[in-house]
Amino acid sequence: MKPRALHGPALCLLFCLLFQSGLSQTVVKSLPGLPGDLPFYLETGYVGVGELDDVQLFYYFVESERSPRDDPLVLWLTGGPGCSALSGLIYEIGPFTFNYEKSSRFRPALKLNDYSWTKVANIIFLDQPVGTGFSYANSWESYNMNDNISVAESYEFLRKWLKLHPQFLSNPLYIAGDSYSGVTVPMVSLEVDKGNEAGLEPKMNLKGYVLGNPLTNYNSDLNSRVPFAHLKGLISNELYESAKTDCNGKYLNVNESNGDCVDDIKAVNLCLENINTGSILEPKCVTQARKSTVSDRWDPTLINRDRSPLLLPTQRAPRVWCRNYNYLYSYIWASDRAVQDALHIREGTIEEWVRCNKTLSYTSNVLVVIDIHKELIKRGFRALIYSGDHDMVIPYVGTQASIDTLNLTISTDWHAWFVDGQVAGYATLYSSFPSLLTFATVKGAGHTAPEYKPEECFALISRWFDYFYI
Template sequence: MAHDYVSSVLLLLILLIFLSQRTVSSSIVKSLPGFDGPLPFELETGYIGVGKEEEVQLFYYFIKSERSPQEDPLLLWLSGGPGCSSISGLLYENGPVTVKLEVYNGTLPSLVATTYSWTKVSSIIYLDQPVGTGFSYSRTQLVNKPSDSGEAKRIHEFLHKWLGKHQEFSSNPFYVGGDSYCGMVIPALVQEISKGNYVCCKPPINIQQGYILGNPSTENEVDNSYRIPYAHGMALISDELYESMKRICKGKYENVDPRNTKCLKLVGEYQKCINRINKALIITPECVETSPDCYMYRYLLTTYWANDESVQRALHVNKGSIGEWVRCYREIPYNHDIKSSVPYHMNNSIDGYPSLIFSGDHDMEVPYLGTQAWIRSLNYSLIDDWRPWMIGDQITGYTRTYANKMTFATIKGGGHTPEYKPEETYIMFQRWISGQPL
């Protein structure tokens, strides 16, 4: 009898542990170490389990719109990499706080409020994905590596579970956004959500409003090949070298046939000209993160901040769930199984989803020339031809709009992500989501 009772209690305990592990855990964060005083916005952090046994625990930061969270759009913002933490979006690109740029003295780096947060007009979920990124982790050894198409499915599952726990946001206009490598995953994710709305998943996700991508990876060969004409246009290589490369390499600068020794020699000369250029923003010096004079020094400060025990406690990170936090896990096991996201853009525009594609025009990682080339390949007619877009009486960039509800915009002087021109990208986003022309 006693044995049966003990067995029942054990079973009940196992069941309770199993159920507690399967629930969505979330916490409200009122203050953050390094930030002076209470947070002037509503922050929630948490985990959502995805996969059959919910073995993958995806970590997120959720910030409510500072204007009208009941009506304002809900935006899911992803960082690229793959393997870069969404803290990059929150602290550098479009969030309400940023890391104060000052020389590290052994104490916790400081956070300060920003003036350009997209949370002024929308609620944002910043998601650490794929598993192994930021604070996201797996409770078991992964059988399959994460992949582009797999992430589109996982993030879709995450969204349904998140909205299930936050039903007050299920009817808000919904957008997906991100930059850099997200250009491979987001168009597939939009298609996944669209299919799910018709086929399987209730309540539907209100994605009629569309998606937004900055300097998006789209097709590696195209993106990378356009670095050469871009380098020429920016006076980084000579006319003669560019003309020779065009003639001898015939526009193929990636994976050159080893027998084409003339082309290989020219590619070597090109590399010599650009190998000290900071590709993310060509007008800034190439330097190491540890140099306090360098823009990227903020990444080092963020690493100190996010690895601090008091910070992880404040963010309600599961103790012992990850080793050292890294901003970008460059060696993340990952299967790049979408070779081109152009077909997904095509399907999404056929389905009527609007999109805003923007490019910092001083980015050489994914130069705007390559982005314009794949947009042209969609073969849509122009509704609004190339023109400057302004903030006050200043030209901020150039834009054009296509019949497939796709808007393309450049950010003058901008780099690979919105962090280089945050005020300008905020105004661009705010105009676009409110249906105004840029």
């Protein structure tokens, strides 16, 4: 007898039961572009959050290659907001990346990353908030996001994920991320600890948090671009001193009536308009003919700048290598149906994959997280904050200024840290018993640091996870 097909409510009930039982989690054995079976454990899946699990958050989970049972468990939140977890995984800290020498425009090739953080940690790479990467919602209302909703859904995801993976409950837990996630990572960390206090299950073994090139205080972070530009020799002493005096040290949202300050900011912008803010050492990508960008105020765009990698340089511009062109491969690879099948992406749930979704309906309603850092420190958590010292998107001087407002005791003052006998950056260790906060710069790195200096950042995180001196 032929089985009767399921329709309507019966089919919906079946899917709900499958999702609730954790059967949407799948082990990935191989990936297009990487020969042979994967030499590491990769799991992908969806976890429903929000009302009636309307939001389906997609994740990649990679077990530690060292000791999955003992090594830390890390929830990694890529910035944006709206930048895919795959971007953090493949360009920053994950176990594989693109092999540019063997890739063609239509067939990207992969290779293993010798400096993957998964060599020393179990990492969940989460596509958050909804509308990012492969995460989706069943109703349009659920796409309306802000910082608080995003944090609540990330926390709910983590609780449900750990219920499905109870073997990791005893592992030291760290919440981590970079760029815009400098806002959400501390907030999620605090939610985890408050949930533990309230007796919510499962109880999590939270030990601390990690932030790279983080947004901490929107106005002061962006304001720090002017003193950073002066420190790096991009604007003259005379212009900097004039702007500092005329603008009273405040370079954002300049009052039009302050003509001297307006003129100074125009001159500053003229000096910086052809500088790559992600890394002042690298070429700026020119994708189309444009008018002068000189204006009297900073451009209040998203923190992660990602010009479309599908546009080639114009004929007016020389054909120079630009880092943004590397991102083209992620669009080609992640949009390939064979890749999506390998990752077990639910067909028809997203229109197209983009590295950083700038069309999100997202309201940034938390602009300063200093008080959250203070609360986490009071609760006794460890923290690592690192910055590329050539990043002008969120300059290290702004991050350092934010840390200064925490009024912590300096245990070990500014000092060099080394990789292979060479200076890899500088660090300061702060204490407020029982908390310890480490701030480190990564020499020569941009936004964000692991993409530019993978070996140095791997050494940094390995030492920090193992409680070694930096």
